Amino acid sequence: MSVTIRDVAKAAGVSPSTVSRVLNNKGIISEETCEKIYQAMRELKYVPNDMARSFANGSPRAIAIAINVSDAQAFANTFFNRMVFGIETAAHQSGYNLIITNATADREGLGSIERLIMGKKIDGILFPASLLQRSFLTALEDNSFPCVVLGRPGASDLEASWVDIDNEQAGQAAVNHLYSKGYRRIAFLSNGEKELFNQDRIAGYRKAIDKWQLALEESWICHTRSSLQEGRASVRQLLEGNEKPDAIICSDEKLALAAIREAKALEYDVPNDFGVLCFDDTPVTELAEPGITSVDVDTFELGRLAAENLIRQIERAEKSSWRVQLTTHIIERDSTGRKTHGKE
Amino acid sequence: MSVTIRDVAKAAGVSPSTVSRVLNNKGIISEETCEKIYQAMRELKYVPNDMARSFANGSPRAIAIAINVSDAQAFANTFFNRMVFGIETAAHQSGYNLIITNATADREGLGSIERLIMGKKIDGILFPASLLQRSFLTALEDNSFPCVVLGRPGASDLEASWVDIDNEQAGQAAVNHLYSKGYRRIAFLSNGEKELFNQDRIAGYRKAIDKWQLALEESWICHTRSSLQEGRASVRQLLEGNEKPDAIICSDEKLALAAIREAKALEYDVPNDFGVLCFDDTPVTELAEPGITSVDVDTFELGRLAAENLIRQIERAEKSSWRVQLTTHIIERDSTGRKTHGKE
DNA sequence: ACAGTTTATGCAACCGGTTGCATGGAGGCT
DNA sequence: AGCCTCCATGCAACCGGTTGCATAAACTGT
Numbered sequence: 001m002s003v004t005i006r007d008v009a010k011a012a013g014v015s016p017s018t019v020s021r022v023l024n025n026k027g028i029i030s031e032e033t034c035e036k037i038y039q040a041m042r043e044l045k046y047v048p049n050d051m052a053r054s055f056a057n058g059s060p061r062a063i064a065i066a067i068n069v070s071d072a073q074a075f076a077n078t079f080f081n082r083m084v085f086g087i088e089t090a091a092h093q094s095g096y097n098l099i100i101t102n103a104t105a106d107r108e109g110l111g112s113i114e115r116l117i118m119g120k121k122i123d124g125i126l127f128p129a130s131l132l133q134r135s136f137l138t139a140l141e142d143n144s145f146p147c148v149v150l151g152r153p154g155a156s157d158l159e160a161s162w163v164d165i166d167n168e169q170a171g172q173a174a175v176n177h178l179y180s181k182g183y184r185r186i187a188f189l190s191n192g193e194k195e196l197f198n199q200d201r202i203a204g205y206r207k208a209i210d211k212w213q214l215a216l217e218e219s220w221i222c223h224t225r226s227s228l229q230e231g232r233a234s235v236r237q238l239l240e241g242n243e244k245p246d247a248i249i250c251s252d253e254k255l256a257l258a259a260i261r262e263a264k265a266l267e268y269d270v271p272n273d274f275g276v277l278c279f280d281d282t283p284v285t286e287l288a289e290p291g292i293t294s295v296d297v298d299t300f301e302l303g304r305l306a307a308e309n310l311i312r313q314i315e316r317a318e319k320s321s322w323r324v325q326l327t328t329h330i331i332e333r334d335s336t337g338r339k340t341h342g343k344e
Numbered sequence: 345m346s347v348t349i350r351d352v353a354k355a356a357g358v359s360p361s362t363v364s365r366v367l368n369n370k371g372i373i374s375e376e377t378c379e380k381i382y383q384a385m386r387e388l389k390y391v392p393n394d395m396a397r398s399f400a401n402g403s404p405r406a407i408a409i410a411i412n413v414s415d416a417q418a419f420a421n422t423f424f425n426r427m428v429f430g431i432e433t434a435a436h437q438s439g440y441n442l443i444i445t446n447a448t449a450d451r452e453g454l455g456s457i458e459r460l461i462m463g464k465k466i467d468g469i470l471f472p473a474s475l476l477q478r479s480f481l482t483a484l485e486d487n488s489f490p491c492v493v494l495g496r497p498g499a500s501d502l503e504a505s506w507v508d509i510d511n512e513q514a515g516q517a518a519v520n521h522l523y524s525k526g527y528r529r530i531a532f533l534s535n536g537e538k539e540l541f542n543q544d545r546i547a548g549y550r551k552a553i554d555k556w557q558l559a560l561e562e563s564w565i566c567h568t569r570s571s572l573q574e575g576r577a578s579v580r581q582l583l584e585g586n587e588k589p590d591a592i593i594c595s596d597e598k599l600a601l602a603a604i605r606e607a608k609a610l611e612y613d614v615p616n617d618f619g620v621l622c623f624d625d626t627p628v629t630e631l632a633e634p635g636i637t638s639v640d641v642d643t644f645e646l647g648r649l650a651a652e653n654l655i656r657q658i659e660r661a662e663k664s665s666w667r668v669q670l671t672t673h674i675i676e677r678d679s680t681g682r683k684t685h686g687k688e
Numbered sequence: 689a690c691a692g693t694t695t696a697t698g699c700a701a702c703c704g705g706t707t708g709c710a711t712g713g714a715g716g717c718t
Numbered sequence: 719a720g721c722c723t724c725c726a727t728g729c730a731a732c733c734g735g736t737t738g739c740a741t742a743a744a745c746t747g748t
Contacts, residue, residue, distance in 0.1 A: 002464075004703090004704055004705080005704065005705060005706095006704080006705095014727075014728085015727065015728045015729075016704090016705075016706090016728095017705095017706075017707075017727075017728065017729080017730095018726085018727060018728075019705095020705065020706055020707085021706090021707090021726095021727090023705090024706085026706090026707085027707095027726080027727085028724095028725065028726065028727095029726070029727085030725085030726060030727090033726080033727080047459070047462035047463055048463060048704085048705075049399075049463060049464050049703090049704055049705070050459075050463035050464060050465045051395065051398050051399040051402075051404055051463075051464050051465065051703090051704085051705095052399050052464075052703070052704035052705045052706095052733095053704080053705055053706085054395050054399075054705095055393075055395040055396050055398075055399040055703090055704080055705080055733060055734075055735090056704075056705045056706050056707095056732085056733055057705080057706065057707095057733085058395075058733070060395055062443075067429070067432070069429045069432065069433060080425055081424055081425060084444065085411070085413045085446075088411070088413065088444055088445070088446050089413060089446065092445070092446055092456065097443050097445065097460070097465065098443060098444045098445070099406075099441050099442060099443055099444075100428065100432055100442045100443075100444055101432070101436070101441065101442070102429075102432050102433065102436055112436065115391070115394075116441070118391035119391055119392065119393060119394035119395075120346075120393050120394060120395050120396075121394045121395065121441065228631070253627070253631070254631065257631055261633070282627065283597070283626065283627070283628050284627050284628050284631055287572070287597070287598065287601055287628055287632075288631075289605070348733095348734055348735080349734065349735060349736095350734080350735095358697075358698085359697065359698045359699075360698095360734090360735075360736090361697075361698065361699080361700095361735095361736075361737075362696085362697060362698075363735095364735065364736055364737085365697090365736090365737090367735090368736085370736090370737085371696080371697090371737095372695065372696065372697095373696070373697085374695085374696060374697090377696080377697080392734085392735075393733090393734055393735070395733090395734085395735095396703095396733070396734035396735045396736095397734080397735055397736085398735095399703060399704075399705090399733090399734085399735075400702085400703055400734075400735045400736050400737095401703085401735080401736065401737095402703070689748100690747105690748095691746105691747095691748100692745100692746080692747085693744100693745080693746075693747100694743100694744080694745075694746090695742100695743085695744075695745090696741105696742090696743085696744095697740105697741085697742085697743100698739105698740085698741080698742095699738105699739090699740080699741095700737100700738100700739095700740105701736100701737090701738090701739105702735105702736085702737085702738105703734105703735090703736085704733105705732105705733090706731100706732085706733085707730100707731090707732090708729105708730100708731090708732105709728105709729090709730095709731105710727105710728085710729080710730105711726105711727085711728080711729095712725105712726095712727090712728100713724105713725090713726090713727105714723100714724085714725080714726100715722105715723085715724085715725095716721100716722085716723080716724095717720105717721085717722080717723100718719105718720095718721090718722105
């Protein structure tokens with residue numbers, strides 16, 4: 001059928017093993033034969049059969065990322081995209097292929113991952129914390145199969161490596177930015193009390209509030225669901241209370257829009273009377289009016305780091321658990337662009 | 345190391361070939377041995393080595409999708425995501441793995457695809473029309489390597505299969521919707537004259553305008569770049585001209601926002617004085633105020649169809665070129681929700 | 689009871705690289 | 719000159735399934 005290593009060997013007048021060694025830079029080969037072999041490869045247009053190769057040395061040189069197709073929400077946005085791009089970039093650089101595989105949290109879904117692993121089709125796997133199941137992860141650990149979790153896992157007694165946003169730092173950054181713009185009475189509108197990332201962001205928020213010695217009303221930290229309607233109701237409550245905030249940090253773009261609209265409805269001027277900021281930069285934050293200042297993460301980099309570490313695990317065969325928390329940065333827009341600085 | 349087919353064979357007291365046949369439902373095996381073998385497989389927790397398998401029968405059972413990492417724009421949105429999910433779903437269903445690989449349009453990038461193909465790592469490939477290069481595609485054709493293009497390729501003399509949105513139908517649907525809402529003087533704001541999809545949408549637009557015998561000013565079809573500023577300038581020109589439209593179809597969400605804002609600035613009431621509609625449903629169209637009516641495509645389905653066809657090509661070894669154009673549907677929001685119906 | 693057919697299974701080669709061990713020749717040292 | 723070392727390469731087994739061909743057992747028909 002196609003050109004094999006033996007064809008090349010024959011053409012170059014050497015043995016297959018020599019060709020193999022040239023291909024992999026193993027052992028010592030003389031200039032001369034090396035040249036003959038390259039020559040032959042070029043002439044025959046030889047391309048090594050990667051399947052045979054993977055099979056022979058027991059490593060497919062591929063990693064997988066598990067996705068949850070049924071939970072399209074979780075990955076709805078650019079977030080997922082850019083992360084995958086980052087992962088692919090790192091994988092490609094190290095000569096690994098990237099396989100995408102669905103894994104809903106049911107039995108069948110994980111089965112497909114296990115099949116990849118047990119079937120020796122991948123060397124390592126990345127998967128979102130949302131797919132983390134105790135039974136599954138411990139199975140991986142027992143096999144000491146290389147893996148990296150995307151997002152900080154809740155069950156913290158597990159030993160897996162993970163990468164995530166540094167949510168505490170993100171919470172602080174949000175407050176710091178608002179403070180620098182002259183806001184002094186800062187509220188926090190979260191989209192879920194139980195979510196780990198919200199807890200971490202609020203912890204950072206508290207720290208920064210404390211650092212600048214700002215006012216802190218417990219009623220300013222409020223939890224709601226991510227919807228325009230419920231967001232507006234929460235904001236109205238804040239703005240009609242006795243202790244009115246002059247700025248708000250929102251968990252997501254929807255809540256930020258809700259805040260802006262409710263504030264406007266109550267005849268507040270955004271950003272001069274009331275500053276609004278949210279997490280994650282998206283087309284919505286860019287195109288809103290006013291544009292919404294956001295706390296952004298380089299998700300491409302997040303993916304890249306995750307994949308890089310996974311590959312290190314694979315190649316060094318070291319199963320050290322390793323964590324990275326990526327620092328965020330502020331993308332400044334009009335929603336916090338106060339002209340009349342208040343002063344404390 | 346791990347359990348092999350020979351271990352199973354030994355445990356069941358048969359030969360490896362028999363086990364293999366049971367595994368693949370090939371040939372005729374007696375109930376009895378069949379049971380013995382299943383028994384042995386269960387006891388030994390046997391999982392076939394897929395690499396060996398792929399190698400032995402020359403098919404890796406994997407397909408790839410090429411992406412253009414440097415062109416993150418093109419795939420920025422949910423579009424790409426959901427398509428990939430659709431592709432994965434179809435692939436998974438047929439027992440194929442999905443590999444994602446970067447392929448910028450430079451030489452090196454395509455090299456990575458060629459490597460996958462020549463290296464026998466994939467059975468077929470999907471790639472976006474934007475990566476289409478004559479030299480590359482003809483190479484595929486000469487090899488009659490299975491491939492499907494995502495999006496209609498420009499160079500139409502090529503024989504490749506492709507899937508795309510039915511842009512002409514989309515253009516018609518847009519007009520039909522506006523017509524049904526009572527708009528009669530409909531403009532079209534495109535984000536690029538050379539883009540094939542815009543040309544097709546405009547063709548559909550013309551057809552529908554014609555069908556309902558609506559007014560058509562050539563100045564109503566205008567091309568601009570996708571930006572708020574340029575969009576607003578174009579819309580201003582339209583609304584200050586002699587022949588004012590009462591609705592506009594925009595190529596994308598940015599232009600739709602621009603239209604809404606400029607119309608408001610000129611004291612038009614949206615949707616009552618001026619209807620706005622755009623292509624592709626996104627968080628922005630949902631969260632805008634008013635919400636923007638959009639012409640949407642089921643991109644998940646688009647991906648699924650593409651992958652399904654690719655796999656059919658692979659398994660039937662038929663290289664018939666095959667095209668699918670997916671019908672769009674309207675997602676109705678307030679930006680076309682006229683209360684006072686105008687007439688003729 | 690025997691030739692002919694069908695059914696169930698085994699044997700061994702093969703897919704295309706990889707690699708430990710062996711080997712022959714060149715060069716260095718005494 | 720004889721021995722040792724090192725360098726460059728070949729031999730052959732191996733990775734773990736798959737499959738064409740062979741064969742033995744069971745059945746069919748006369």
